[in-house]
Amino acid sequence: MDLNAKIAALLRDFAAVQTSKLKMWGYRRAAAAVLALEEPIETLLQPDGTLRKTPNIGPSSSRIILEVLQTGTSATVEQTIAGSDQVVDVDRRRGLRGHFLSRSQVVAALKNRRLKGPRLADYRGDLQMHSTWSDGTQTLDDIVRTGIARGYQFCAVTDHSYGLPIARGVSMQRLFEQHRAIDRINARAGGTFRLLKGIEANIRADGSVDMTPGELRQLEVVVAAPHSGLRSAADQTARMIKAVATPGVHILGHPRGRKYGSRPGVSADWEQVFEAAARANVAVEIDGDPHRQDIDYDLAALAIHAGCLFALDSDAHSTAELSYAETAVAHARLAGVPPDRIVNCWPLDRLVEWLQAARTSG
Template sequence: MTPDLNAIIANLIEDLAEIQESKQSQMGYRRAAHAVLLLEQPITALIEPGADLPVIPNVGPKSLRVIKDVLETGRSDTVEAAVDASGQRTAIDWRRARRINFLSRARVIEALEDPRLGGPRRADYLGDLQMHSDWSDGKTTVAAMAAACVERGYRYAAMTDHSHGLPSAHGLTRDDLNRQRAEIDEVNQTLGDRFCLLAGVEANIGLDGSLDLTAAELGAVDLVVAAAHAGLRVPGDQTRRMIAAVQTPGVHVLGHPRGRVRGNRHGIEADWDLVFEAAARANVAIEIDGDPARQDLDHAMARRAIDAGCVLALDSDAHAPMELGFADIALAHARLAGVPSDRILNCWPLGRLLDWLGRRG
């Protein structure tokens, strides 16, 4: 595919935001970058032949100049000169290194629609396997999240609130998990055969790779996503930590494996091919988390996971019904990586998924 120009432009405008001295102009550039990142069409499709640059709400003349530069040369000498003049080249390069392989909204839509790409289509996506409710840090109830999934045409989903090792996200105790299970059972009764809500949990991976739930607690839920939320900026190799996590009996999915955040952190350093091999051996799925600021794994890493023999889970990590749409971003990465639907848990019929989870019979 051609370069993701909208992402390139948004990143350059963000660079300008970073070097502004006044809060106000910083905000202005951030809004402009965001507007470009969220455009539904590639910038080239918005320009009529022979016409001026398009009017984009929140994008002012200085940001338009960046767009013009990129359209003409693929880069922006204006931005590079401003960065050099600011004396902040090192800080900007640091941020740039943390914005690699994040897709713009337009590129996500292109990837979903491009018939040349293999991989899952929206219609193949039968359910989300990581989402949160107000039991932990989500914004709404279990029932509201389930209803939103039904509205999206899903056949199933897993409620995966945080476990107690993450107090900052109001993680659930064992008692909470039991009470939530009763609520999930009620939702399932109300919805009948057309939809199945699985009782899951997002267990926290400690610095030594151990989880914050006992074997009995892990065994009591239908689906365990294990994910790291600390030690994500620690320099040095964490291969052993991640291998220990995927080898823990009861774990089904390694959630947002790197723990990266756009423009902010790389996340965990590890020999990922070794981690993926260990996950494949342990039959643990590797997640593509579709949260726009995470996109973790990205398509390049997802390809490596597939080559190591892994299955994948494509999840929204939604904390509100609207955010279920983040699954599109995970789908786009899977399509760009050419992942066949057969290797994606969310594309399996419920019976096959339950068999794999060890939850049937």
């Protein structure tokens, strides 16, 4: 039972039915603070029955938290929702929070020795992130510095492709400039760290990828990911199968495109999609962004059964977000993904060999 997740969800629901914007933001901040706690929320309880002071959790939020700790639910929240005009909307959002881990559950999964998946120490590098070249705030140098500090041997910078102007997608000309910058950085690193030249290509509605085969061959790491049709209930199995079968694609990025409490993502027969990915030697991603957690441990178990390779990535847009890779590792541990099937756990030469094989197969 992830009590942190349950309480954060109740605080989000309570935020949604506030008439004052100020109160709405207050409960939202409290919900985010609870989700980010490193420990189970019960540990905040003090002997006198009050809650230990925690940044961004004010007195009104504390009262809700105590109510849940004492009764298992919050009558205050439920009654306010029932008396509002948002019952249907709150219900819909509640259905979109399944299999999301709070930070405290991530920490617990990383520590739990009984789990058979990858250890954090097995994780050698991160293969999806964004830089100042598209919609990120981290420079290439920031990525290298933070990657080394995290004990990595490599990272792939995967800015958005030109097909996604909304995310400041990079033109091919800018991409070649970026490649020259990466070459200079790698020369300076002198073999201690390797920055890989990547892209996050967009999967169009018809399953094609928004770059030509020749363009894809210019890149060392191609993550293909859906950014549209993420609220549609229509079956999109064919779209996803076509995407993974595209020569030059290495990783199926955030396969569902779901967002915490907001959208369900792509509907598909995932068993068929994962089987197609396994056949094409394409890795299925576990995106560790806490709002994505895509795919989660349950679907990951299905992908193990289908014989898939896995990529565990942060999808970071800033250096602080590089720690999101830990959320992905936690899901892989809960699913029991064998480390040998995780491309981030391979030595760099094995990783590069696999990356090159996909580039030449097209």
